[in-house]
Amino acid sequence: MFESAELGHKIDKDTYKAEEAQLRQALLEAQYELGQRADFPVLILFAGVPAAGKGEMVNLLMEWLDPRHVTTHAFGKHSDEERTRPPMWRYWRILPPKGKMAMLFGGWYAGAMFETLSGGREAVFQREIERIAHFEKMLADEGVLVLKFWLHLSEDALNKRLKKLLGDKLTSWRVTDEDRGFARHYGDIIARSRAMLMRTSSADAPWRVVEGADANYRALEVGKQLLSAMRHHLGRNSVRQSRVEAAQIVPSVDGLRLLDTLQLDHANDRKDYKNQLEVLQGRLNLLTRHPQFQNLSVVMVFEGMDAAGKGGAIRRITAALDARQYHIVPIAAPTDEERAQPYLWRFWRQLPSHGRFTIFDRSWYGRVLVERVEGFAPVADWMRAYGEINEFESQLDDANTLVVKYWLAISKEEQLARFQEREQTQWKRFKITDEDWRNREKWDDYVTAASDMIDRTSTPSAPWHLIAANNKTYARIRVLEILCETIECRLDKKEKKSQA
């Protein structure tokens, strides 16, 4: 991995001058085309050996490019707003929109590098690596051009450089304890870094190792690789077309689907719905005032056919909560800022901090429901969404965010009855639109899509709860019960942990 980057590459001044002028202009033109077309963003990530010129390289690129359309990000300690969200939240926050560029110091490798540097546990390191692979795969699938540069120095070169920096009062402050640590454990760290680079080099986002010793060589090498990658990406007819078509999901041979097997009617023998409701709301309210709840957050997802009772169920939950604690996000058409980002971006930006609920009325599952059924997303895009969603929810779980997902299931007849009632009730009219009637015609396709969705995204930490919802009161009680149980279960685990 690093062998070619210890050869002592060098470019003389005249060659550099001549090539630099051309390169700058070509880069500027590529950047201009990127901005005009605005159909993908460019992310450039720099990692590597200390003192190998990361900072200088980024500063130089900012000089070469039109800096008004490039942002640069270094990542220090997490801010308190970042601390209670999944670690990847900070990277989602700064993703450049289509047509723009961003340069990152370390970026999402900072965590894994830290594990490497501090000789951390192998399991944590492995986990980080997998997370990164998922993230980069998603970015590539969304059309983001990701370039990863490792600026390298041999052990000798690093030591010489640090010595030189330390020898001069004007530069000695630049050498951090971390840099010294890197130099001391050079062999070990490089070995682990090599493993990391090999496991995160993919066809879409390979690592590009560049020797950092000679500034001229480094600059031309990075600049030319960037130019070539941008030109190649711009040259593709369309981001979509180049994606391999995914395999279709074939229905099971007997045509039997999960949702067909649900028993949807539940007699309302429970006359005491009001009582039950009050007891459950009280129970939920107490849970949210549990001291440990301040270290938890809850993301709720409501899906189901139109008129399945999502809104009503949500109101029975929020009635038990303090308005300061929750935020409901109804999913409608994305804004133009959202359209300029990867699909999951609009959900990442709504994640709650600890102690709070975010309730999604429809959600990221739209990708594998309405977008699949209506053909808004190509097959390859909604097929990959299952894996992306599982990864997203697993990150939430790791960050102490409970993911509680409901599918409210009603029969086709029940939906018809509710549609008719809505049309006849003065103040419910706005709840029924032509689109609802159109969706109803595709009932069967939605059942298929929802059955696949549940199969593929019900995980131990974020299971789907199928709620028989022909009877509204029964459904509301079940929704509340499941929410209370889920929170209780997590609080119990926490208590046991703190006792142990």
Next chain:
Amino acid sequence: MFESAELGHKIDKDTYKAEEAQLRQALLEAQYELGQRADFPVLILFAGVPAAGKGEMVNLLMEWLDPRHVTTHAFGKHSDEERTRPPMWRYWRILPPKGKMAMLFGGWYAGAMFETLSGGREAVFQREIERIAHFEKMLADEGVLVLKFWLHLSEDALNKRLKKLLGDKLTSWRVTDEDRGFARHYGDIIARSRAMLMRTSSADAPWRVVEGADANYRALEVGKQLLSAMRHHLGRNSVRQSRVEAAQIVPSVDGLRLLDTLQLDHANDRKDYKNQLEVLQGRLNLLTRHPQFQNLSVVMVFEGMDAAGKGGAIRRITAALDARQYHIVPIAAPTDEERAQPYLWRFWRQLPSHGRFTIFDRSWYGRVLVERVEGFAPVADWMRAYGEINEFESQLDDANTLVVKYWLAISKEEQLARFQEREQTQWKRFKITDEDWRNREKWDDYVTAASDMIDRTSTPSAPWHLIAANNKTYARIRVLEILCETIECRLDKKEKKSQA
């Protein structure tokens, strides 16, 4: 102010039941119309005596309304991201877009209330009050419907309530130290609150004082006031039309304008431009590494005719900075999320945290330049912008954010020469568009608008720097000199302060 809210208002259960049903439905319909039209947002702010039912009232409104289109915000300690921006930043962050509603606990009165409660200094209190008045005036002018409720209790009623809450284990935790303090100093605090309410009651956003003792009365009173205000706002033909037309600015009788008097040419007798540049860039770089710079941030504004050299001047600055320290914001057409907010919102969201620069290539001054000249904004809107901008920049100054503003002045002949050069140079072609030629036809209007702008927004803490820019190298040197001097001046003041 509070007399009518100590009369012991009471609504019996039957009356309440009957009226509540109607009110809910009417509110829901008003909210639906608001969402459909999406031409203004609604902000409801609750303040008042402790235990007067603010929390209950907000929770109840969330039950009455469709909670999916309402957000609720309480404001505790500032997060570390909020701490290094102006105090109002946190409120700008949560402004609801057009068509949506938000309910705030205390909101921007939290600071002033705190001063009131802690018997703070009169000058600080005064300052807060003025800031609030400006902010609410701006919101009203932008069409935002602002409702401010003060939920009141007499001293007697408050004491009884606290006693009751404290007497029950299940509720005693609700009584905070702050509440006790309020009760202890009831008379004083109410006197100061009265002053605050009177001074912040405006025609656009009057305080509505509601007795909080009886839950039924409180609910109907607040609900009906909200309904009436929403209906009234919805009933206006258009937000714009109802605004009084502002007076036109009449040119001075002799027609002489500030910018006409500028000497634009400076001989480039300084052969050592490169040397000067290097010295200044070094000076700037050192300044950004001054320990005290970590408690400062810098907002730079570049304005000027097309081809005045804004981009070139910016690059000479960023070349001296570390790419991690700055962010350039080129002002283009607003996104749809920005269009759904008050004018200044898109600039607030770009403010730097301490230790950083945000460089605006064109800025909020577009309101009084291009929008005035092209007629994009009605006269009343750009006229009020002068005051709003001064207030904005004064808040930045208070938050240790230096505001450095440049007008790069070139002659009409110089512009022509630069346009022609751009058209003839291969890689500069993208810098010249038909729009640039169209703008040039309105040269004279722009000079008038810019002269007015400089007159009205050059303040001691954020003065305009007029840069003669026919000579590019001269202009770049001046821009850098002024930036260095401004930072030095502030660092000096800080050092003197810390020594004193």
